[in-house]
Every structure is written in C-alpha cells, then in structure tokens.
Amino acid sequence: MISRNEATVNPREHLIRYGGDVYPEIVEKAQGCYVWDATGKKILDFTSGQMCATVGHNHPNIVAAIKKSCETAVHLFSGMIPRSVVQLAEALAKIAPKPLNKSLFVNTGSESNEAAIKMAKLVTGGFEVVGLGGSWHGVTGSVSAVSFASDRKGYGPGMPGAFVLPEPNAYRCPIKHCKDRCDRTCLKVGFDLYDAQSTGARAAVIAEPVISAGGVIVPPEGYFDALQQEAHKRGMLLIFDEAQTAFGRLGHWFAASHLGVTPDIMTVSKTLGGGIPLAGVITTDAIEETCHRRGFSFYTSHVSDPLPSAVGVAVLETIEREQLLVRSREMGEYLADGLNDLKLRHEEIGDVRGMGLLRGIELVKDRETREPHHELGALTTERCLELGLSMNIRRRPERGSVWRIAPPLTVARGDIDLAMTIFDQALTEMKSRIAGRRQSGTIAPEPEKTYPSQ
Numbered sequence: 001m002i003s004r005n006e007a008t009v010n011p012r013e014h015l016i017r018y019g020g021d022v023y024p025e026i027v028e029k030a031q032g033c034y035v036w037d038a039t040g041k042k043i044l045d046f047t048s049g050q051m052c053a054t055v056g057h058n059h060p061n062i063v064a065a066i067k068k069s070c071e072t073a074v075h076l077f078s079g080m081i082p083r084s085v086v087q088l089a090e091a092l093a094k095i096a097p098k099p100l101n102k103s104l105f106v107n108t109g110s111e112s113n114e115a116a117i118k119m120a121k122l123v124t125g126g127f128e129v130v131g132l133g134g135s136w137h138g139v140t141g142s143v144s145a146v147s148f149a150s151d152r153k154g155y156g157p158g159m160p161g162a163f164v165l166p167e168p169n170a171y172r173c174p175i176k177h178c179k180d181r182c183d184r185t186c187l188k189v190g191f192d193l194y195d196a197q198s199t200g201a202r203a204a205v206i207a208e209p210v211i212s213a214g215g216v217i218v219p220p221e222g223y224f225d226a227l228q229q230e231a232h233k234r235g236m237l238l239i240f241d242e243a244q245t246a247f248g249r250l251g252h253w254f255a256a257s258h259l260g261v262t263p264d265i266m267t268v269s270k271t272l273g274g275g276i277p278l279a280g281v282i283t284t285d286a287i288e289e290t291c292h293r294r295g296f297s298f299y300t301s302h303v304s305d306p307l308p309s310a311v312g313v314a315v316l317e318t319i320e321r322e323q324l325l326v327r328s329r330e331m332g333e334y335l336a337d338g339l340n341d342l343k344l345r346h347e348e349i350g351d352v353r354g355m356g357l358l359r360g361i362e363l364v365k366d367r368e369t370r371e372p373h374h375e376l377g378a379l380t381t382e383r384c385l386e387l388g389l390s391m392n393i394r395r396r397p398e399r400g401s402v403w404r405i406a407p408p409l410t411v412a413r414g415d416i417d418l419a420m421t422i423f424d425q426a427l428t429e430m431k432s433r434i435a436g437r438r439q440s441g442t443i444a445p446e447p448e449k450t451y452p453s454q
C-alpha cells in the first residue's frame, strides 16, 4: 500500500539530497508572505519560495486559474496550441521591450536558457557563449557551463566554448581594480582575455541584469549598453536572463525596460509562474524566423502546456490589477531604509545594495578589510528562522556572505517591520554569542549548514 503516513519523522528518509540543508520540519502550508510548518509555526517568507512567489503564495487568482485549467485542459499534445498560450504570448508581446515579439513556453529557467543558447547558436553559426562571474543560469548542460556562482566541481568538462567575464562587483572587485565604483575595466579586461581564447565561432553573451546568486550585484550605469556593444561588435547575440528580475521584482515589468537595453533574446521563468513551473523565451520576429528556417526544435513534453500558461496570464493580470510594480518600488524603498538603518547600528553590515524588492546585505568582520563574516551570517540565518523569518544567505570564500532579501511584492509595511525586528534581534544575539566564545577562548566552529540561493 502506498504510504500516507502523516507522522513521518525524518523528511529525508527516502529523498535524494539535492544541495544545501533542508528545513528540519515538514512544511504544510503557504499563503501570501507566510509559510507554516507541521508544528504550526508561522514563518515570514523573505525568499518568495525559491524566488517565484512574487504575487504571494497561493494567490486566489492563481488558484482560480489552476481550477479552471482542471475543468478545461491541463496538458496537451505538444503540437496543439491552447488558448492560454496564445493569450500569454500576446500579453508578453505587449509589455516586452520592442522588437521582442515572439515567445516559447517551457517549464524551468534552465530549459529557457538552453533554448535561448540553442537559438543563438543557430542564428550565428557559432558555439561560444560568454557568461558573467557569479551568474547562475541553471543546472542543465549548456547553462550550467556558463553559470559561475557555484556547483561546478566534480562533473567533468562542461559545454565546449563556455567563457567567463569578471563580474562588475564594485564592493569586491574580482580584478582588484576598483573600490565602490566600477569603472568597467572588468568588462574590457574580460573581453580582451576572451578574444585571446576565442576560436572565432562566437554565439552569445548571457547575463542576469542583477547578478543574484553571485551576491545581488547591480552593475553600474551604462554597463549593459557597453556589454551589448561588445557582444554585437563580435557578431554575438545578447541574452538577458530575467528569471529573477522580470515582472516586478525590481519595480518594472523587465529589467531590460528599466535599463533601456533590449537584448536579442530574453528568458523569463521563476517570477512568471507564481510558483507553477513556467518559463519563456522571448525574441524578435527576425531571430524566430531564422531559427525556424534552420530547423529550430525544442519539442519537450510540456512545451505550450495549457495549465502553466493560464497561470502566467493570471500572474500578469494580478501584477497589473494590484499595481505591484509601483508597490515593489515603494516597499523596496521602505525595506532599503530599514536595512540601512540596521547598517548604522551594526558595524558588521558592510554593504546594502539592490533594487526594488531584491536587496543584498553583505556581512564583514571589518568594514575596511571587508573580510567576510561567514560565521555570523550562518548563525544569524539560523536564529532568524527560529524566530520566524526565512532568509537566504550565500556564503562563498571569494564572494563574501550575502543575504538575498526578496519578499513577495505583496509584502506589507508591517511584515517588513517584523522582519527588521527579528533580523536586528538575531544579529545582536549572534554577535554577542560569538564575542562570548572569543572571550572564553572557545574557538567557534564554522557552522556546517549551507543554504543554496539560486
């Protein structure tokens, strides 16, 4: 008999571990900005699930769209186009920066980037793809080869033709050139090195508009114009991976519209499905036409499925109806004020950065040396969770300890106030715990726990 044991003790007993640590309790319910575990504990979700629940968990419009799909169609033959797919493509064509006009709908961000890279290869005839340091584009073949945030070790060679540019991180300049203001030398040096290695078969440059898993790095003004020029100069397409930045996270429909830079191909995922697996590739008529003529195929089991696209339409309508773009900008400012206020009181907060409702907080032992404070980061994250606040931290020796704060766009001032109170308390307590250990001569071990943050 299939087990339905409600009292399963070890949530991991029959599960393959897939990275990082799992929350110790089973989680039973999610609603709005909160989740509840099996003990009834209510946790404020400042990660929007895995960065997907931007309209809040289980928004009634999403629930309604799912129910309606269950009454009409959930899944179809991949060669059949449901009405919701047409509606979603039309809605995206309306809001996407021109001339992006045609969409393909798949399920995950990894797939959308695979499709984008395949298209760029067909259009250019090349195969080389350049990504930014600290970036994350997914776990599958080509896209993991151009993801540099983590998880590269132990799997053998990746896709041939993958290259990295040093990322424009003004707080921790990867080429040790700038401090606090990136002057884009990293871009020049990166392309010089790439040119020296290139076989000439160039295909694409792929970039996140805000390098999220790499530490919430906001590139300096003009960076993406310059990146696009460098790409086009070499006959490469520019791909923006807007998995995290599209649909309001930064306070705009797309980062591209805000930056005034229109990529050749844009991918969207996490924030389009409101928690349902949905991803898209958006490109120009000309690129779509060339790809089609050259035999482009991305025929997956769930391409153009009705249920996820119906949810995508509901997400876009909800963002519009509830004016979540404006709300993201307003709440983002309120959150930034709260975090900057904490920075005034905690020397260990070295940097607060980000846009809209995507904010990064970097923890250091010393504001001058900027030595990362991994121990404080890990302990504070755990304490926050005990106190009812879920936050995502990224701890990498070379990239520092950075929290990524990204609540749903529906977050209220009261939720942000509560988060700041918990955060303040957790930081204060963990600082004094570490100081106490030092005074008593106990060397505090680096906590083992890791929190993946793609």
Ligand SMILES: Cc1ncc(COP(=O)(O)O)c(C=O)c1O
Pocket: 107, 108, 109, 110, 111, 113, 136, 137, 138, 139, 208, 212, 213, 241, 242, 243, 244, 269, 270, 453, 454
């Ligand atoms: C910027 C970015 N691109 C792509 C992906 C991959 O998306 P998925 O996990 O849905 O395959 C992620 C996910 O973490 C991401 O953050």
